[in-house]
Amino acid sequence: MQDNSKVVVITGASSGIGAATARHLATAGMTVVLGARREDRLQALVAEIEGAGGKAAYRVTDVTRSDDMQALLALAKERFGQVDVMINNAGLMALGSIHKVLAEDWDRMVDINIKGVLHGIAAALPIFQQQEKGHFINVGSIAGHKVVPNGAVYSATKYAVRALSEGLRQEGGTIRTTLISPGAIDTELPMGSSDEKTVAAVKAGYADAIAPERVAESIAWAIAQPAEVDINELTIRPTVQA
Ligand code: NDP
DSSP states (O other), X not given: OOOOOOEEEEESTTSHHHHHHHHHHHHTTOEEEEXXXXXXXXXXXXXXXXXXXXXEEEEEOOTTOHHHXXXXXXXXXXXXXOOOEEEEOOOOOOOOOGXXXXXXXXXXXXXXXXXXXXXXXXXXXXXXXXXXXEEEEEEOOGGGXXXXXXXXXXXXXXXXXXXXXXXXXXXXXXXXXXXXXXXXXXXXXXXXXXXXXXXHHHHHTTTTOBOHHHHHHHHHHHHXXXXXXXXXXXXXXXXXXX
């Protein structure tokens, strides 16, 4: 039987895939602990979930700060007694030609997409080790499988998430690791570039993007597997996406 009493920490829960996943898991009966920087969004989402009879908490969290991430996990553990799933979802896609040397965008992507995931791993791992169980769900991308023009640095960060996930899995023992690799999903992600022309081009390429709820359902399915089953990777993209 499915265990819906799980406590799930989600980064990047203020919009897109993270918010859709929070709603979906809370509706299924799980307790969700939400982290992101935009407090108004987190507050509204927690109120919505609680208003529907669910359990949720939030903490303003910048994933680039290890102390913020430690505090987010501490909140989950102290308030709800355990952490069953850590979803490292926060991310930034600042696309642009590598020849333009958009060094600030490179820094932001490395800090959020790679170091943010590492901070999440570091904060959750001691809890999982003590419990002798846990589940990392890291949100990578199909960009972690192939590089396209203007996507080199974003891809590099997502290849890194894939490598981290595989390493975690190999050394995980009873701790599960799932890599989620989405294609075009209809969220605020295309807005991440610092260059307006790139944002417009990326948005045009998202015409067939699918709803973030589809990713949330896949995450829920991976969580629902029995403890001895680890779904290692799920790739989800619009049917028409090349
Ligand atoms: P959104 O832009 O809607 O969500 C990104 C989330 O990350 C927001 O909640 C944002 O919250 C949070 N975030 C960004 N920077 C930080 C930070 N420093 N600290 C804490 N939170 C942060 O996009 P998606 O929902 O699409 O993105 C979620 C994940 O999915 C990302 O890892 C992305 O790379 C991945 N992905 C998305 C695809 C898509 O097509 N949409 C395709 C493939 C992968 P806030 O600003 O409030 O901090």
